[in-house]
Amino acid sequence: MISRLGLRFVALGYLALLLVFPVAMVFARAFQDGVVAAWQAVTSPDALHALWLTILVATIAVTANTVFGIVCAIVLVRHRFRGRNLLDAVLDLPLAISPVVVGLSLLILYSLTSPVGAWLAGFGIRIIFSTPGIVLATIFVSLPFVVREVMPVLREIGTEQEQAASTLGASPLQIFRIITLPAIRQGVAYGVVLTTARAIGEFGAVSVVSGKISGLTETMTVYVADRFQNFDLVGCYAASVVLAVIAIGTLLLTNLFEPREDR
Amino acid sequence: MSASGNTGVAPAGKAGTTWANQALTRGAAVIYLSLIVLIPLAAVVWTSFGEGIGGFSRSISNPQAIAALELTFEVSLVVVVINIVTGTLIAWVLVRDSFRGKGLVNSLIDLPFALPTVVAGLTLLTLYGPKSPLGLNIAYTRAAIVMALLFVTLPFVVRAVQPVLAEMDREMEEAAHSLGASLSTTFLRVIFPNLLPAVLSDAALSFARSVGEFGSIVLISGNLPYKTEVASVYIFNQIQIDNVPGAAAISVVLLALSLLILIGLNALNRWGRRHDQ
Numbered sequence: 069m070i071s072r073l074g075l076r077f078v079a080l081g082y083l084a085l086l087l088v089f090p091v092a093m094v095f096a097r098a099f100q101d102g103v104v105a106a107w108q109a110v111t112s113p114d115a116l117h118a119l120w121l122t123i124l125v126a127t128i129a130v131t132a133n134t135v136f137g138i139v140c141a142i143v144l145v146r147h148r149f150r151g152r153n154l155l156d157a158v159l160d161l162p163l164a165i166s167p168v169v170v171g172l173s174l175l176i177l178y179s180l181t182s183p184v185g186a187w188l189a190g191f192g193i194r195i196i197f198s199t200p201g202i203v204l205a206t207i208f209v210s211l212p213f214v215v216r217e218v219m220p221v222l223r224e225i226g227t228e229q230e231q232a233a234s235t236l237g238a239s240p241l242q243i244f245r246i247i248t249l250p251a252i253r254q255g256v257a258y259g260v261v262l263t264t265a266r267a268i269g270e271f272g273a274v275s276v277v278s279g280k281i282s283g284l285t286e287t288m289t290v291y292v293a294d295r296f297q298n299f300d301l302v303g304c305y306a307a308s309v310v311l312a313v314i315a316i317g318t319l320l321l322t323n324l325f326e327p328r329e330d331r
Numbered sequence: 332m333s334a335s336g337n338t339g340v341a342p343a344g345k346a347g348t349t350w351a352n353q354a355l356t357r358g359a360a361v362i363y364l365s366l367i368v369l370i371p372l373a374a375v376v377w378t379s380f381g382e383g384i385g386g387f388s389r390s391i392s393n394p395q396a397i398a399a400l401e402l403t404f405e406v407s408l409v410v411v412v413i414n415i416v417t418g419t420l421i422a423w424v425l426v427r428d429s430f431r432g433k434g435l436v437n438s439l440i441d442l443p444f445a446l447p448t449v450v451a452g453l454t455l456l457t458l459y460g461p462k463s464p465l466g467l468n469i470a471y472t473r474a475a476i477v478m479a480l481l482f483v484t485l486p487f488v489v490r491a492v493q494p495v496l497a498e499m500d501r502e503m504e505e506a507a508h509s510l511g512a513s514l515s516t517t518f519l520r521v522i523f524p525n526l527l528p529a530v531l532s533d534a535a536l537s538f539a540r541s542v543g544e545f546g547s548i549v550l551i552s553g554n555l556p557y558k559t560e561v562a563s564v565y566i567f568n569q570i571q572i573d574n575v576p577g578a579a580a581i582s583v584v585l586l587a588l589s590l591l592i593l594i595g596l597n598a599l600n601r602w603g604r605r606h607d608q
Contacts, residue, residue, distance in 0.1 A: 071514065072428060079424040080436065082417055086482055087442060090454035093464070097457055140360040147353050155361065157593060161368055163536075164589035166543025168563045169582040172570060173371035176378050176579065208367050240352050269447030272545035272563065276570055289447045289546070296453065296550060305457075308450045315445035322445075323438055 091312060098305035109306035114283045118291035119310070125199070125287060126267040129206040133263050137214025138256065142248070144215070145222040162211045170208050171276025174201055197279030202287060205273035210266040214259030221255035222248075258325040265318040269311070372586065379579035390580030398557045399565035400584065406473060406561070407541035410480040411534050417481075418488025419523075419530065425489070426496045443485050448546025451482050456551045471553030476561060479547040484537035491533035492526050499525055528603030532596055539592045543585060 098106050109115065144156055162170070178185040178195035188195060195201045229251075233243045249256075271289040278285040280294060288311055295304035380387050390396065425437055443451060455478055457463075460470040469475045499522070507517045545563040552559040554568070562581055569578035 075420060076424050076428050076430060079417075079421045083421065083436065083439065086478070086485065087439060090458040090482075091442070091446070093457040094450070094454045136360065136363050139356055140364070143353075143357050143360045147357060149357060155364070157597065158364060158368065160593055161372070161589065164539040164543070164593055165372075166545060166563045166566070166582070166585050168545045168566045168570075169375065169543070169585055170371075172566060172575075172578055172582055173375045175570065176575060177371045177374040182374075204367070208371070211364075211367060240349065265445045269445075269450075271447060271449040272567075276567065289449045292447075292453065293449050293550065304453070308453055311447050311450050315442065315447070315450075318445045319438055319441055322441065 094305055094308050094312065097301070098309040101302055105302055106306040106309070109300075109303040110310055112303065114286070115291060115303065115307055117283050118286045118288050118307070121199070121202070121286065122268055122288040125202050125206050126264055128203050129210055129267045130260060130263050132207055133211055134214050134256065134260055136211070137259055137263075138218055138249075138252070140215045141218035141222055141252075142244075145219055146227070159212050159215055162209055167205075167209055167270065167272025168276060170273040171205055174204055174208070174273070174277050178204075196277055197281065197285060199285065201277035202274050202285065205277050206267045206270050209270050209273055210263045213262040213266065214256065217259035217262065218252050218255045221252045225251045254325060258322065261318060261321045261325060265315065268314055375579050375582050375586070378576055379583045381576050381579075386576060387580050387583075390577045391584060393577065395556050395560070396562075396565060396577070396581050399560050399562045400581070402473070402476075402560070403542055403562040406476050406480060407538050409477055410484060410541050411538045413477075413481060414484055414488045414537050415530055415534055418485070418533075419492050419526065422489045422492035422496055426493055440486050440489050443483050448483055448544070449550065452479055452547035452550040455479055455482060455547070460551070470551055471555065471559060473559060475551045475553075476548055476559060479551050480541045480544055483544060483547050484540050487533040487537040487540070488530060491529040495526055495529045496522075528599065532599050532603065535592050535596050535599070539589055542588060 110119075140155075140159070144152065175196055176182060178188065178201065180186060180189055180196070185195060193200070195204065225248075229247050230243050233247055238246070269289060270287075271293070274287055275290050275293065278287070278290055280286055280290055282291075282294065286294060288307060292304055292307045292311065295301075295307060379390070382389075421440070425433065425440075446454075455475070456470055458465065459467055459475065459478065461468055469478065503521050504517055507521045512520070543563055544561075545567065548561055549564055549567070552561065552564065554560050554564050560568070562585060566578045566581050566585075569575075569581070
């Protein structure tokens with residue numbers, strides 16, 4: 069089977085040249101001045117602050133989108149109402165929109181020159197060039213994942229058990245806590261992993277709204293780009309390795325949670 | 332039509348509270364989506380027309396903007412075509428071939444979705460940039476943009492084709508083969524038409540992703556106006572020089588395109604399921 073071997077060779081070669089070798093090179097570059105230099109680079113105050121900010125922002129975004137995702141999935145699967153298809157379609161917008169446009173939209177709405185931004189500034193609340201803006205951008209881009217993973221599970225489990233509980237006098241909240249939530253937990257877990265990966269990796273939207281102030285509003289990804297532009301390649305590659313390790317960890321987790329067997 | 336299936340068995344008084352509960356949760360979901368997504372996007376559209384239709388058309392007829400949009404569509408089309416070929420090929424190898432380490436290769440396909448885009452761009456720049464150990468420098472060219480987009484959109488077509496190919500009846504292929512069809516004829520006339528709906532919908536998704544992509548491109552493309560500046564980078568640069576209406580106008584063009592793709596996908600999904608009923 070020469071053609072089969074040929075196809076395998078082409079497919080694996082393509083993956084090696086596009087994915088494996090470039091990612092391996094980043095690891096090699098990060099450690100080319102020794103492990104100590106790389107360690108010092110990722111433990112510099114600015115790098116640690118960027119890591120801390122990334123974790124903070126991702127935690128808030130994942131929590132918000134998980135609660136919303138479960139509620140929205142129940143609404144879309146269990147409720148019948150006018151405009152349901154529209155709601156369903158709007159949900160995919162964050163996946164189809166450029167991150168830069170997401171950043172721009174927040175910049176326009178919340179900058180100090182806009183009515184909303186000026187009104188909030190009156191209460192001392194600053195959105196743009198500060199953490200709330202980064203959180204909003206991250207919530208925006210990672211919004212659909214939990215909904216999209218929970219919806220098929222909800223459809224599959226049906227409503228029989230929920231109806232039985234309802235006739236036995238359980239309140240909606242009880243039904244949700246005792247019956248629905250345990251049944252959908254794997255879909256939720258997978259959605260949470262995907263949301264986390266997207267939240268940690270967001271760059272375009274965040275770099276528009278963050279103002280890129282070192283040690284203040286730089287997330288990990290913005291820090292990587294900033295170090296690159298300042299020719300601090302050791303710092304840049306070391307931070308990239310941290311992000312790459314998180315990405316590989318995410319992959320391992322998704323393999324654990326992924327509901328579909330054919331993958 | 333009652334409010335939902337699970338009110339059918341509940342007593343009348345309870346159905347009322349259930350309906351109220353449903354309206355509340357529905358309202359909460361819609362408000363969240365409006366606050367996070369719809370109102371900000373409406374603000375972009377509003378700003379793009381801030382100086383009237385004239386201002387909008389002036390912004391989108393700026394030669395540098397047109398060049399950026401043209402480049403974006405060109406490279407995205409190239410990327411989609413390459414993805415259809417390589418994605419189908421990789422999916423075929425992953426489903427029909429067997430070799431050691433296949434499971435590892437399979438999980439590797441999702442890496443571009445997990446890896447932050449700016450790191451993706453950096454990795455390509457490290458291997459194919461000015462200090463390339465291969466002596467292959469494509470940085471700051473259009474080829475670099477295509478390569479970055481191929482990296483970030485790799486999973487779409489592979490993951491679309493894989494399940495369809497795995498479920499496909501092999502008897503059809505064997506029948507075609509025994510009737511004397513060559514391998515390539517069998518693929519083009521029997522296998523590929525079956526894959527087409529899945530391939531098309533994920534190709535459209537990868538097109539949408541390519542058109543909006545920013546992080547992986549910004550480090551590797553050099554962002555030379557008229558040469559390697561794509562639409563998202565153009566928008567970013569307009570924001571940096573405080574030309575917000577100009578940035579908003581090009582954003583509206585990209586938004587309109589995203590909407591068209593989503594509507595098209597919806598129609599395509601219905602077409603793909605036309606035999607299911």
